[in-house]
Amino acid sequence: MKISSFGQNFNQYSGITQLMNDLNDLNEGIRTPGTLMLGGGNPAAIPEIVDYFQQISEEMLQDGELISAMMNYDGPQGKNSFIKSLSLFLKKTYGWDISEKNITITNGSQSSFFYLFNLLAGKQPDGKKNKILLPLAPEYIGYADTGLDEDIFASYFPEIEILDNRQFKYHINFDELSVNDDICAICVSRPTNPTGNVLTDDEIHQLNKLARENNIPLIIDNAYGLPFPNIIFEEVAPFWNENTILCMSLSKLGLPGLRCGIIISSEEMTQVLTNLNGIVNLAPSSVGPAIANRILHRNELLHLSEDVIQPYYAEKAKFAVDLLLNSIPDPKFRVHKPQGAIFLWLWFDELPISSIELYQRLKARGVLVVPGEYFFFGQEVFPQHASQCLRLSYVQSEETMRKGIQMIAEEIANVYGAVLVPND
Numbered sequence: 001m002k003i004s005s006f007g008q009n010f011n012q013y014s015g016i017t018q019l020m021n022d023l024n025d026l027n028e029g030i031r032t033p034g035t036l037m038l039g040g041g042n043p044a045a046i047p048e049i050v051d052y053f054q055q056i057s058e059e060m061l062q063d064g065e066l067i068s069a070m071m072n073y074d075g076p077q078g079k080n081s082f083i084k085s086l087s088l089f090l091k092k093t094y095g096w097d098i099s100e101k102n103i104t105i106t107n108g109s110q111s112s113f114f115y116l117f118n119l120l121a122g123k124q125p126d127g128k129k130n131k132i133l134l135p136l137a138p139e140y141i142g143y144a145d146t147g148l149d150e151d152i153f154a155s156y157f158p159e160i161e162i163l164d165n166r167q168f169k170y171h172i173n174f175d176e177l178s179v180n181d182d183i184c185a186i187c188v189s190r191p192t193n194p195t196g197n198v199l200t201d202d203e204i205h206q207l208n209k210l211a212r213e214n215n216i217p218l219i220i221d222n223a224y225g226l227p228f229p230n231i232i233f234e235e236v237a238p239f240w241n242e243n244t245i246l247c248m249s250l251s252k253l254g255l256p257g258l259r260c261g262i263i264i265s266s267e268e269m270t271q272v273l274t275n276l277n278g279i280v281n282l283a284p285s286s287v288g289p290a291i292a293n294r295i296l297h298r299n300e301l302l303h304l305s306e307d308v309i310q311p312y313y314a315e316k317a318k319f320a321v322d323l324l325l326n327s328i329p330d331p332k333f334r335v336h337k338p339q340g341a342i343f344l345w346l347w348f349d350e351l352p353i354s355s356i357e358l359y360q361r362l363k364a365r366g367v368l369v370v371p372g373e374y375f376f377f378g379q380e381v382f383p384q385h386a387s388q389c390l391r392l393s394y395v396q397s398e399e400t401m402r403k404g405i406q407m408i409a410e411e412i413a414n415v416y417g418a419v420l421v422p423n424d
């Protein structure tokens with residue numbers, strides 16, 4: 001079979017594909033029973049949320065709305081009724097100057113980023129090649145291989161603030177950051193996957209200024225942010241203006257199987273995205289927007305996010321951090337301050353093996369994590385720090401977390417111990 005350059009570009013076993021395969025193998029019972037999945041990005045099945053979705057689906061089945069959503073195409077911009085309710089909700093809640101002309105629905109945020117990056121970056125009509133600036137790497141693994149052109153990212157290593165209690169926090173290094181002629185957009189995830197970092201309001205305002213001064217958009221990946229699902233443990237303000245492209249998703253609200261992404265952007269960008277949606281998908285999926293619309297109409301979106309989802313994850317994150325710090329006493333181990341999202345970012349300073357090797361050793365023992373190296377794409381010089389970090393999901397049951405963290409602690413003790421002995 002002969003495949004095109006496009007085909008070759010996408011016919012690779014990327015980090016994100018490996019991750020999703022691991023997750024699927026586990027869901028389908030293909031992997032060794034008992035494997036502990038601390039790698040994937042599936043949200044938790046929060047009992048109250050599961051009951052809520054059950055109840056709302058039954059209600060919508062009864063009144064015909066679910067079947068209607070399943071049996072009809074929406075327009076290429078996405079379900080009009082949902083777009084209208086959401087724009088009114090955001091206008092009322094945050095005072096943003098938006099209308100139905102600022103929202104596009106996609107089949108999940110992953111597709112939103114595929115669209116946005118390729119609309120903006122890569123080869124331009126004048127032959128120039130443009131890039132997306134990621135001001136703080138580590139950044140979301142799912143962006144890494146989305147480019148139709150190669151090498152569409154330029155990313156920067158952060159400043160590391162050392163905190164008490166063996167924690168640390170990344171900050172954007174604004175002194176280093178430069179927006180060259182080839183930069184066509186700035187993109188950040190906030191809260192950040194993989195680290196659980198939440199960029200401060202000040203960092204966001206500085207990025208907004210930088211974007212405006214350079215006449216490029218600021219893309220904010222709000223998959224875990226405000227107002228939903230609100231997996232965010234810091235007091236920060238949500239952000240949007242005409243120059244911002246804010247990407248949201250129903251996934252971390254608990255509905256990843258519905259594949260629904262939401263892009264809030266300028267009217268001009270909304271039109272471009274709508275045209276693209278028509279060509280690629282005819283229309284985005286209708287079921288997610290129908291359910292989200294019902295939640296909005298019942299006025300329950302904020303309650304679910306603030307009173308159920310946020311406290312659930314905050315407690316789980318705290319449990320996992322305490323467990324990690326108690327189980328791994330080595331002072332070379334630190335954890336990024338958990339400020340949001342569903343992951344913990346572990347840093348093993350002076351780790352004598354690579355994080356990929358650590359991942360393989362842990363996989364052999366039956367615990368899946370994600371090695372740090374995958375999250376530093378777009379760097380000019382690959383940092384040693386990347387090989388000392390790994391990402392851990394903290395959403396599993398307490399029992400799974402205990403077993404998984406115990407195995408990680410044992411392996412880390414082996415790895416550090418193995419080099420200490422010859423030096424003694």
Ligand SMILES: Cc1ncc(COP(=O)(O)O)c(C=O)c1O
Nearest residue numbers: 041108109110189193223249251
């Ligand atoms: C930061 C971030 N952005 C985007 C996505 C993609 O989400 P979706 O399920 O909406 O495609 C994820 C999924 O884990 C994510 O963590």
